[in-house]
Amino acid sequence: MESNIKEDLILFNELIDVFLKDEQKNPVSNIVSTTELYEKLDFSLQEEPMILPDYKNHLKNLILNTPKSSSKLFFNQLFGGRQSKAVLGDLLAVFLNNSMATYKIAGAQVGVEKEIINKVCEIIGYGNKSGGTFPTGGSMSNFMSLIMARDKKDTSIKDKGINQKLIAYGSKNAHYSLEKNISFSGIGKDNIRYIDTNNKGEIIAKELERQLKKDIDLGYYPFYLNATAGTTVMCAFDKIKELSDICKEHNVWLHVDGAFGGAVIFSNRHKALIEGVSESDSFCFNAHKTLGAPLSTSVLVVKNKKNLYNSFSNKATYLYQTHNEEFNLGQTSFECGRRNNALKFWTMWKAIGTKGIEKIVDRQFELADFARKYVINNTNYQLYSFDDSLSVCFNYKDIDPKDLCTKLYENNKLMIGYGSFNDDTFLRLVTINNQVSKKDIKDFFDILESFVSDNMGELKKTEINN
Numbered sequence: 001m002e003s004n005i006k007e008d009l010i011l012f013n014e015l016i017d018v019f020l021k022d023e024q025k026n027p028v029s030n031i032v033s034t035t036e037l038y039e040k041l042d043f044s045l046q047e048e049p050m051i052l053p054d055y056k057n058h059l060k061n062l063i064l065n066t067p068k069s070s071s072k073l074f075f076n077q078l079f080g081g082r083q084s085k086a087v088l089g090d091l092l093a094v095f096l097n098n099s100m101a102t103y104k105i106a107g108a109q110v111g112v113e114k115e116i117i118n119k120v121c122e123i124i125g126y127g128n129k130s131g132g133t134f135p136t137g138g139s140m141s142n143f144m145s146l147i148m149a150r151d152k153k154d155t156s157i158k159d160k161g162i163n164q165k166l167i168a169y170g171s172k173n174a175h176y177s178l179e180k181n182i183s184f185s186g187i188g189k190d191n192i193r194y195i196d197t198n199n200k201g202e203i204i205a206k207e208l209e210r211q212l213k214k215d216i217d218l219g220y221y222p223f224y225l226n227a228t229a230g231t232t233v234m235c236a237f238d239k240i241k242e243l244s245d246i247c248k249e250h251n252v253w254l255h256v257d258g259a260f261g262g263a264v265i266f267s268n269r270h271k272a273l274i275e276g277v278s279e280s281d282s283f284c285f286n287a288h289k290t291l292g293a294p295l296s297t298s299v300l301v302v303k304n305k306k307n308l309y310n311s312f313s314n315k316a317t318y319l320y321q322t323h324n325e326e327f328n329l330g331q332t333s334f335e336c337g338r339r340n341n342a343l344k345f346w347t348m349w350k351a352i353g354t355k356g357i358e359k360i361v362d363r364q365f366e367l368a369d370f371a372r373k374y375v376i377n378n379t380n381y382q383l384y385s386f387d388d389s390l391s392v393c394f395n396y397k398d399i400d401p402k403d404l405c406t407k408l409y410e411n412n413k414l415m416i417g418y419g420s421f422n423d424d425t426f427l428r429l430v431t432i433n434n435q436v437s438k439k440d441i442k443d444f445f446d447i448l449e450s451f452v453s454d455n456m457g458e459l460k461k462t463e464i465n466n
């Protein structure tokens with residue numbers, strides 16, 4: 001079988017047709033356990049080429065045995081759904097195969113990326129010195145913000161290494177990438193201060209202030225606060241305005257990690273959750289989470305673009321041969337060759353408008369409200385989360401949430417995960433897929449309840465600890 005793109009695109013359509021029909025009929029794929037994996041599927045790579053009908057069958061078998069992350073019964077992760085115009089853009093990006101490093105190789109695609117960055121900066125009120133980039137995901141966005149903060153504190157660190165006691169601050173509920181990033185940066189995990197949170201999981205500003213003063217008195221150099229707009233488990237929003245006042249007073253970089261909840265910037269109804277973001281130094285959100293773009297679509301913006309150049313530009317004569325740094329986007333990115341992750345967001349935004357994006361966000365909050373009300377109005381449920389959150393955290397009939405999630409999965413009923421906050425563990429229903437309906441949410445509860453009633457004997461109960 002030779003390389004023939006036209007034929008392969010026909011094959012692609014054929015495979016997707018099979019996949020979409022199956023997704024309708026079986027929103028949860030039959031799970032393949034790790035022990036059956038190599039019996040059920042043939043992954044072997046052989047010396048000889050394969051003939052087309054066999055090849056096609058192998059591909060069908062593979063995609064039909066892959067978890068269906070875009071179906072209406074997938075609530076397992078902070079991404080879900082499928083915005084078709086974004087998928088279209090991503091398919092085009094694969095086909096075009098530009099690298100975003102220079103204008104010479106990306107050309108018009110540079111305009112696509114810059115327009116999104118400019119628009120996001122405008123929406124959050126970052127002013128005319130702002131800029132940004134499309135890192136590989138939220139973890140990388142957080143990493144880049146940390147490096148900018150480090151280099152802003154002392155530009156000589158880039159050359160000489162770290163000689164001062166730099167201290168970073170984050171919420172107790174900050175995403176785990178903070179911990180990895182601080183180790184990669186050479187600052188070290190022991191130099192993060194995890195600040196206590198209130199009963200929703202928001203940073204207690206007074207605690208931050210107390211810790212900052214203590215560290216300064218001891219001769220340390222506070223340089224970075226990682227605040228969260230939508231914590232990963234409970235979807236709590238730190239009070240950015242209050243935190244930014246404290247950060248400014250102590251010359252600490254404020255990064256707002258909005259990987260999960262940051263898309264509220266698009267919603268007039270919900271943007272108050274992130275009030276004060278215009279005062280932050282950097283901000284990121286994942287359009288692959290809340291907006292239904294394919295993985296990964298992460299936007300990082302920075303109030304003063306100089307910081308991006310300062311930390312990420314480098315000389316490379318084999319790469320930068322034409323145009324200036326304004327259009328050679330590799331001067332502000334971590335990667336060298338970089339995938340075009342902006343196009344899918346642009347094709348979607350262009351098609352549905354900013355108003356369409358607002359609708360997506362509003363819809364997710366409506367679905368969460370619907371689910372939360374169901375939990376509140378039903379005595380067999382206990383709710384752990386709160387209003388204005390896209391995570392609906394609950395337990396049902398004192399059943400052990402870990403056991404319930406696992407058995408729902410093993411029986412091909414639902415894809416849902418559990419989370420913990422303080423001493424509680426619970427199921428976490430995330431209404432991240434705006435294409436599900438209220439009826440689908442109701443179906444979710446029906447499936448869960450009938451599964452429990454059929455399997456009551458085998459399900460573990462939560463241990464009550466007083």
Ligand SMILES: *Cc1c(COP(=O)(O)O)cnc(C)c1O
Pocket residue numbers: 078136137138139140175177228230231232257258259260286296298
């Ligand atoms: C998901 C998430 C991240 C990580 O984003 P990736 O794109 O998965 O690397 C960071 N922060 C928060 C709050 C998240 O929910």
